[in-house]
Amino acid sequence: MxxxxxxxxxxxxxxxxxxxxxxxxxxxxxxxxxxxxxxxxxxxxxxxxxxxxxxxxxxxxxxxxxxxxxxxxxxxxxxxxxxxxxxxxxxxxxxxxxxxQGDAAQLEQLAQCFAFAKKMINDTPEMLSPVVLAEQAEAFIRSVAPEGSVNSQLISGADLAEAGWHGIYQVGRGSTRPPALLVLDFNPAQSADTPVAAALVGKGITFDSGGYSIKPTEGMATMKCDMGGAATVTAALALAIMQGLQQRVKLILCCAENLISGHAYKLGDIITYKNGTTVEIVNTDAEGRLVLADGLMCAAESGAPLIIDAATLTGAAMIAVGGEYNALFALDQPLATRALQYAASEQEATWQLPLEKWHQQQCPSPYADTANSRPVKGGGAGGASNAAGFLSRFVPADGKGWLHFDLAAAFNNSANGYWAAGATGHGIRTIATTLLTETSAK
Structure with a gap:
């Protein structure tokens, strides 16, 4: 700015x-x-x-x-x-x-959106509870959207379980600060009959202790950034609105604190999701995919032909692509190819990692349809692909129209020659361009 x-x-x-x-x-x-x-x-x-x-x-x-x-x-x-x-x-x-070259106005828009996302990601966990995250995201979208074009629903606490959003509820119930699901509807036509052109889903874990699969101090110290996916898709939607988005888009944020208490979810628990999928918990630190599953099903309910989720999901993605790239997963290869082109046009380094339907079977459970991970350090070999395979169980049309961004480049714990310590905003431009281009083509 x-x-x-x-x-x-x-x-x-x-x-x-x-x-x-x-x-x-x-x-x-x-x-x-x-x-x-x-x-x-x-x-x-x-x-x-x-x-x-x-x-x-x-x-x-x-x-x-x-x-x-x-x-x-x-x-x-x-x-x-x-x-x-x-x-x-x-x-x-x-x-x-x-x-x-007439670029100053567009650059100011970029700076405004990146500043929002970076501030949110860098905020302390004490400042940013799940409900506050949802409220601040909604307020930011309302501040840039035309008057009357935004409606929203915020479900929190035990009401999540009543509504069938069991992943978010179970992950967040160990905290005294309730988990929350934000479903924001950007509808510039302001007509209930307007079809939803796209849905953005963000992981909003405002702090991740790892739960009973507790992280070591050095792994937990940066976990204020674990809501980076929610901040990224919110900023991407805001940027697309500023750049003239005319299509109806749903923003779905899955917000929770993953803490330990007498009411926290435990190893061996089984979650039954809205679509009937049962999931055994073998690692409470593989919580991001549990909340995103709810968000992806919510996106599917909207009928959106394009679903994009973003999350600081796995350490395995960082091991695979480093801290300068985001990892992209998709079962829809033509869409993935276009998304990589959008990323290249926005100068945001992005690399596609493997995902096939058989990755859904890579975390077997004798007690449920699947486990949420493998009970080994880091989820074992191919952990990022296996996490994406888990998510693919909850998207419609065998993954057609779905993109999953594992945000390996969203946060740096320490400064280097190119980046200050903290959030980078990497991925915002890619998702905004994908949203604008893909929805305008339909």
């Missing part, structure tokens, strides 16, 4: 792009060199986006808090890469974008 209006642009550090190398006195490979009014970034090599992002990170590390991008060469993608590197967990603004 841009600097405050009290600062005139002439008072800000001016950041420009230089085509030539820095003067020798700054070193043979200097990325930045000072000018009379600020700094210039010296781009060389075949990775300009990474170089620009690294320059933004370097300027933040110098303590710069306000700056202006100026001069020639600032494409939309370069400006956005700089913004991503420059911002940190305490400051989501400070960049005045260049409008030389």
């Amino acid at each position: 841009s600097n405050s209006t009290s600062n005139s642009t002439s008072e800000l550090l001016q950041i420009s792009i230089a085509a030539d190398k820095a003067a020798a006195k700054w070193g043979p490979n200097a990325l930045l060199s000072p000018t009379q009014t600020g700094y210039q970034i010296h781009l060389s090599g075949n990775e300009p986006l990474r170089a620009i992002q690294k320059a933004g990170r370097s300027l933040d590390n110098l303590g710069v808090t306000q700056l202006q991008l100026t001069g020639d060469g600032w494409s939309k993608d370069l400006q956005w890469a700089f913004y991503q590197g420059f911002c940190n967990a305490k400051r989501h603004g400070g960049v005045t974008f260049s409008n030389e």
Whole structure:
């Protein structure tokens, strides 16, 4: 987001792009060199986006808090890469974008949506209970949507069990702060007869202790980010609305705290879902798929031909693709191919991992239709694909029209040369573009 209006642009550090190398006195490979009014970034090599992002990170590390991008060469993608590197967990603004190519308004929209998602993900678990997460997501969508275009339903606590949403209820019942399901209906036509074109489903685990399959301290310390899927799909919907979305879309957030208490769900419990599927709990730390199952069935009830879910679901995805990529799973290969193209167009690294119908059988149980994982560390080999296979039990039409994003790149516990510590927002642009493109084509 841009600097405050009290600062005139002439008072800000001016950041420009230089085509030539820095003067020798700054070193043979200097990325930045000072000018009379600020700094210039010296781009060389075949990775300009990474170089620009690294320059933004370097300027933040110098303590710069306000700056202006100026001069020639600032494409939309370069400006956005700089913004991503420059911002940190305490400051989501400070960049005045260049409008030389008419991109400033779109970049401000991106910044607004990313700032919302990052703040939510970086908030402490104490600040962000399941109900508060749902309420803040609803408020943000209402703030960007046309008046009268949003309706919502919030179901919480024991009412979830009464309504048949047993996955969210069971995972969240160990906390004194009730679990919640938000079903938000964005309907710009404001007609009840308008078909739902898409549904977005987000994992909203506001804190994950692992339950009785308790995480070690080093694994639990970052679990405020386990609602990253909910924040990501909310921001993606908001961005699509800002960019002119005219189709009816359902936003479904599955919110809970996974804690230990005398009322928490336990190993050996069996959950019976709305569609009749029975699930034995062999790992209470494989809770994300349990809440998403409810969300996916809710999405299916809407009749939406496109269902996209996003979740910080498995450590296995991070092992497979690292912290720079999100993992994509789909049974609908033509749709997956298009989604990868959308991700590439938005410069968000995404990699497809294997998913076949037989992955549904990879977590067998002698007591239920399936277990929620394998009772081994990390869920065993192929854990991310097995989790996706579990989810595929709860989507319609054998997975046609369904995409699952495992958000391996959503959060960094520590800073590096390109990212500050905390949430990244990685995936928001991909999902927004997928939503806009796929629904407009129908």
